[in-house]
Amino acid sequence: MSERTYLDHNATAPVRPEASHALLEALGAAGNGSSIHGEGRSARARIEAARTEVGALVGVDPRGVIFTSCGTEADALALTPDYQRGSEQIRCDVLLTSAVEHAGVLRGHRFPADRVEILPVDPRGRLDVDALHEALARHAGEGRRALVSLMLANNETGVIQPVADVARRAHLHGAMVHTDAVQAAGRIAIDAKALGVDLLSMSAHKIGGAPGAGALVAVEPDLRPAPIFAGGAQERGRRAGSENVPAIVAFGAAAAAARRDLAVDVERIAVLRDRLETALRCEFPELVLLVGDVDRLPNTSCLALPGVTAETFVIALDLAGVAVSAGAACSSGKVGPSHVLAAMGVPERIARSAIRLSFGWSSGEEDVDRALGAFRRVLPGLMRRARAA
Template identity: 80%
Template structure:
């Protein structure tokens, strides 16, 4: 196929040229960052440079950056009942999460199942603050300390959560607050202090780095989660194992590029998304735009052709040259509606038809033009098949 349009950046973004160059340079180097000889010190310098760049992306102290193998590990590392802050041991009795979290939060935590409480969301997918307040008050009243995790923006719908308000209310009850910022970091300006959270997870491959690197970032560098891996003293004893230096170097380079153009890129990509949505909705009145009237990521569209299965649309687009993703998961031949859309109360006929289009740093006007053309070619046939079914 001669031309492809990639609109699945929320799954992964193409590697930036600067990240590729950094990765190759690190592959050519020899040395373990824990060694004291010249080669080891050079590797340590590469890691430290990347740490500063990733910290700068979210306005954090570099000492608070803990490198991991990706966003999932960062979430797992952060969502533990056991912490240390300086000489003080901190224990959290319950984990509060929103119903629309990524599986890395819903299933990737280290709390026993009976100590996890799922908070409901409204029809637009935003966590219900009254429900959060009630849960925090109930647990505090019964002597339990909470750890709260609410994502900064949803991976399926792009909806931005009121995390700063979540953090304010949670801190008033002595809770610790984590946010999964995987979809936000590098796509729009974000500051860990402005958001007000204690912990933030980010991932390299979402912003143009290489797969295999992520980070859990603590606003207070002295806040230390119980490690997932025991072993050597890497990452100040917070994550054992020799670092994946090439992926970390690429992460740092991608973070620096993303930080430099985050505001301009967000505006540019928002314009691309708005142009695409406007054209498609004008041409196909049957098309449903989910959560179009709420604050969301500038790059994300969640669309549905009611009654047309999402996987059918995704396959048709793929064959015509557009890479998109479904808002539903397919397992053992059965299609299950997205837990995100289900939590929002989206009717099943729409939820099972939802697809996601997501732009990124490499997207341009030609991607919008080609996508509009592809929809014009494939959607009428899909609607005829729906009518004949």
């Protein structure tokens, strides 16, 4: 098979060499991080070194980093009505979230369905801040504390949400704030303290780590969400179960590499994406670029060819050697249009044809060249099909 082009980093990024090396080294070492013998102490030291690197990527005290199995588990750990800060018990009565969140967040995790309020977004996919303000005031006025969960950047469109403004408004009403930064971490600079959030979710495999590790970050290290399940005292009693040392160590290595290269990669990857978008829009005016006029991740494009289903578009590009996706990877197999685009009010004919292209740390100019070649080969036939439909 000829060389392929991978443009699906938002689904999962290729493992970075640094992470691969760290993973293999950890796999070759014995020891449970909870054991007190030499091997156990060595495993613990590797976990804590990774914790420091993961915390540094988002500008927080490593003591606030809680390792999980993935980003979805990190969200599940965050979305609980019950927290403890020191000796203070904190009870959140309602979850406020946006209509474009990850499917797990929309389901509320540990909040009952009747305690989850989904707020609208504008046509560009950004939270309707006035609707949030009204909801916060209403719940506070009726004696309810809210937990607000708003993703930092959308996985399908790349749109960046006004998290800092939301956090400021939420705290004025006594609410707590969680942000799902799974797509944003390692792709834009993040200072969780400056954002003003209480909790932040991350995932290793989105930044070039190995699958099997994620993290929930408490900006104040003494903030403790109620554990999901009972067990041992791992992660300072916040997440029971033996730590996945190899995946955690690889997570730390990927976080260190992402932080080291961030400033250069943000600019380099944006140039690649913009070059591809500009060429495609010039050559194929039938293509629709969604949310091209709003602040978004530098690596993400959302394109549509009205009249051609996204599945057909993805398969045609795959056969031409280019890997892209139709919406979120975790929603694969869906028949209907993206809930994200539906919430934005995108017409169904366009939403059903939308695909996502996402660059990353391993992308280069040759990927743009090969992708353009693939589009030039497949788009004329797809457009003929669309006109005939």
